[in-house]
Amino acid sequence: MTGKVLVAYGTTNGSTAEIAEAVAAVLRKEGFTAEALPAGDVARVTPYDAVVAGGGIYAGRWQKDARRFLRRHGKDLARRPLWLFSSGPLDASAGERDIPPVPGLKRAMDRLDARGHITFGGRLQEGAKGAIARMILKNGKGGDFRDFARIEEWAREVAEELAAEKV
Numbered sequence: 788m789t790g791k792v793l794v795a796y797g798t799t800n801g802s803t804a805e806i807a808e809a810v811a812a813v814l815r816k817e818g819f820t821a822e823a824l825p826a827g828d829v830a831r832v833t834p835y836d837a838v839v840a841g842g843g844i845y846a847g848r849w850q851k852d853a854r855r856f857l858r859r860h861g862k863d864l865a866r867r868p869l870w871l872f873s874s875g876p877l878d879a880s881a882g883e884r885d886i887p888p889v890p891g892l893k894r895a896m897d898r899l900d901a902r903g904h905i906t907f908g909g910r911l912q913e914g915a916k917g918a919i920a921r922m923i924l925k926n927g928k929g930g931d932f933r934d935f936a937r938i939e940e941w942a943r944e945v946a947e948e949l950a951a952e953k954v
């Protein structure tokens with residue numbers, strides 16, 4: 788059980804990168820060879836046996852590097868076990884109910900036959916890029932709503948499914 792797993796992430800303000808690192812760390816603990824990489828830095832997914840891809844949500848869309856990753860590597864992703872996650876709401880809702888993928892991501896999931904998707908809470912903190920981000924922060928609506936215990940639990944579920952398939 789030394790399957791190679793890529794955890795690719797599209798991030799604008801860093802919070803999805805930290806989630807991806809946490810997922811990769813759990814996969815390594817479970818015996819896989821996992822690495823977390825920015826989605827835009829991945830030249831090919833063919834060296835990997837399975838892929839987890841994550842993106843922040845911006846104005847109802849998956850972050851652009853994450854979107855491009857699915858488009859660019861679609862053919863090879865469709866042939867590998869694939870899980871997706873989103874990092875989004877700046878409130879506690881992700882811990883209270885399942886938040887479905889944004890519509891564009893749902894279409895990609897169907898096209899690529901992805902095994903699963905989960906939405907984790909997001910984070911927005913001082914220094915985030917963009918005028919809208921600054922406005923949200925000014926209105927006191929920033930914060931860190933990521934639940935790392937839940938993130939690790941999900942990563943263990945992915946590891947279990949991969950192990951069952953002998954990846």
Ligand SMILES: Cc1cc2nc3c(=O)[nH]c(=O)nc-3n(C[C@H](O)[C@H](O)[C@H](O)COP(=O)(O)O)c2cc1C
Pocket residue numbers: 797798799800801802803804842843844845846847848850874875876877908909910911915917919920923
């Ligand atoms: C301009 C802007 C738009 C956002 N739009 C959404 C949205 O439509 N839905 C959502 O759930 N979260 C939205 N968020 C929250 C982000 O998804 C959250 O901050 C996420 O963790 C960002 O990921 P990143 O730090 O990896 O870029 C928005 C944040 C900003 C700054």
